[in-house]
Amino acid sequence: MQPDQGWVSLLAKRLQTDKLDYKVANASISGETTYGGVKRIEAVLKAHRPAIVIVELGANDGLRGGTVEKTRANLEAIVDACRKAGARVVLVGIHLPPNYGMAYTDKFRKVFADIARQKKLALVPFLFEGFAEKPEYFQPDGLHPAPNAQPLMLDLVWKALRPLLKR
Numbered sequence: 001m002q003p004d005q006g007w008v009s010l011l012a013k014r015l016q017t018d019k020l021d022y023k024v025a026n027a028s029i030s031g032e033t034t035y036g037g038v039k040r041i042e043a044v045l046k047a048h049r050p051a052i053v054i055v056e057l058g059a060n061d062g063l064r065g066g067t068v069e070k071t072r073a074n075l076e077a078i079v080d081a082c083r084k085a086g087a088r089v090v091l092v093g094i095h096l097p098p099n100y101g102m103a104y105t106d107k108f109r110k111v112f113a114d115i116a117r118q119k120k121l122a123l124v125p126f127l128f129e130g131f132a133e134k135p136e137y138f139q140p141d142g143l144h145p146a147p148n149a150q151p152l153m154l155d156l157v158w159k160a161l162r163p164l165l166k167r
Helices: 007-017 034-048 057-063 068-084 102-119 147-164
Strands: 053-057 088-092 122-124
Touching: 007 147, 034 068, 034 102, 034 147, 053 147, 057 102, 068 088, 088 102, 088 147, 102 122, 102 147, 122 147
Parallel strands: 053 088, 088 122
Antiparallel strands: none
């Protein structure tokens, strides 16, 4: 998939089309875990000085079988660093495939909602809502969304993000 096909690039285009004065800095790294996010967040915040941060991390923690407690702690540290820097936060949740077991997947899924509720954050409960079980929206690996899924993901993020944006 080309970078300009991703939902983050589509977000930048939507902001421009809607004449909202925000710039998008995509600080994501493919394959990153929340641990990597914690290690990089201070430098990213310093470099970009964002008004809003969309935190979409955690899937790789879960897919690698990391502890839910460590994922939670890392996400909370990222959110706290963003807030300390004066940024508002949108937290994006993810669900794991069922082969990880019901107990683990349920506990993992709840982390995002719990953090959003406790820290009063805007939340996208599930980034793949409405298409997670439709193979035509995924690349051949069955995990990564295909280009045709990107506008759907943007719409989900937009619902949580739009109330935070100022004209």
